[in-house]
């Protein structure tokens with residue numbers, strides 16, 4: 001029915017903080033996210049769930065089991081992570097590297113000589129590095145593809161203390177991405193990882209969803225993201241530092257690896273609900289891509305003209321879940337509830353489509369629209385690096401999976417260069433501020449026993465991944481009509 005190329009990669013994505021912990025000895029207590037979700041004030045105020053990551057799916061110990069399940073489902077690629085706070089429990093500030101700045105004081109180059117790498121080995125948890133090598137090697141040893149993403153939200157506590165930032169302000173506390181030193185420290189981390197693990201990596205990503213970090217952390221204090229410090233200026237400052245950190249990390253990875261280096265970004269489809277909203281929504285879409293443009297063309301509203309930031313993107317990781325819908329109402333733009341991320345949990349969007357357990361509208365058209373847009377603007381190879389649904393009962397996931405794969409297929413037919421689809425995710429895991437309330441797995445996890453149980457949608461996934469096509473007998477799942485409520 002709808003065929004994918006023979007070399008199209010089906011797989012899944014995971015991140016360290018959400019998957020690794022769960023059995024004794026896997027804990028990483030010295031990160032901003034760790035202290036954030038353990039903070040009693042955050043728990044009692046309801047900002048975070050009170051669930052704890054140390055009770056997670058225990059991938060640090062059970063990775064062989066999950067790789068067996070993934071292989072059994074026809075998966076050929078995994079996007080994984082590596083936790084900065086785990087590798088570097090102690091600060092790396094004192095490790096000297098060569099920094100070049102332009103006349104405006106922008107960091108245009110960072111060189112991390114081997115001497116610096118050796119100094120970092122004295123600070124690093126080299127046993128943890130060895131264990132990451134074991135995990136990645138187990139997957140590579142099966143003849144599979146491994147994509148390593150360097151940063152997926154937690155920062156070492158010595159770089160970011162979110163409780164102190166919220167209490168004292170960023171000028172009197174370790175302020176993470178607001179601190180210009182974060183750019184150079186991230187580059188040191190990237191160089192260290194690329195130096196030690198480059199033989200196991202087929203594709204690199206520097207960051208997962210920088211836009212979520214600086215938007216949720218500094219403009220949405222009720223989002224449950226650290227540091228919950230409302231400051232649009234801080235949000236922009238963090239964005240600028242993260243974009244420069246990406247570009248300088250891109251350069252330093254290239255010194256140790258020939259593999260492509262990309263960026264994984266949270267894309268939402270910005271939709272106009274009425275004609276009058278169209279023009280503004282087009283502007284909003286452009287701004288949504290700003291960070292990507294800054295590291296692709298080197299000319300953007302975020303950083304202005306920066307030739308040192310041009311061409312720092314070999315591929316784009318597309319994370320897509322749903323849309324954001326806008327309506328023009330008496331001359332002012334609004335985001336009405338009942339669409340996209342803002343639906344009733346387990347209810348229905350105003351469009352009649354079902355919403356997930358998280359309250360996110362099922363809107364596959366948005367993924368096709370985004371892929372077409374990105375192909376038109378950047379013309380780069382892309383991977384779907386996250387797509388999935390919080391659906392504990394697995395009542396919608398088969399439809400979600402097939403309708404979004406159909407959207408990918410349509411975008412590819414229109415010319416989009418999509419190389420693979422990595423589902424979010426294989427197993428249930430720790431969903432940040434929501435803890436274990438939101439279950440995104442093709443595979444159910446009993447967090448008491450750590451036992452895994454395939455959900456029915458895992459079988460749909462296996463049919464499609466092993467055949468590299470959406471077969472006739474599953475094609476009806478691309479049509480959401482049976483799920484709709486008028």
Ligand SMILES: OC[C@@H]1[C@@H](O)[C@H](O)[C@@H](O)c2[nH]c(CCc3ccccc3)c[n+]21
Pocket residue numbers: 015018208209212266319321386424431432440
């Ligand atoms: O919420 C599901 C996943 C997270 O588990 C991943 O770690 C993260 O990369 C990711 N990003 C998004 C879309 C942006 C978003 C994140 C968190 C909350 C709301 C929206 C959804 N997800």
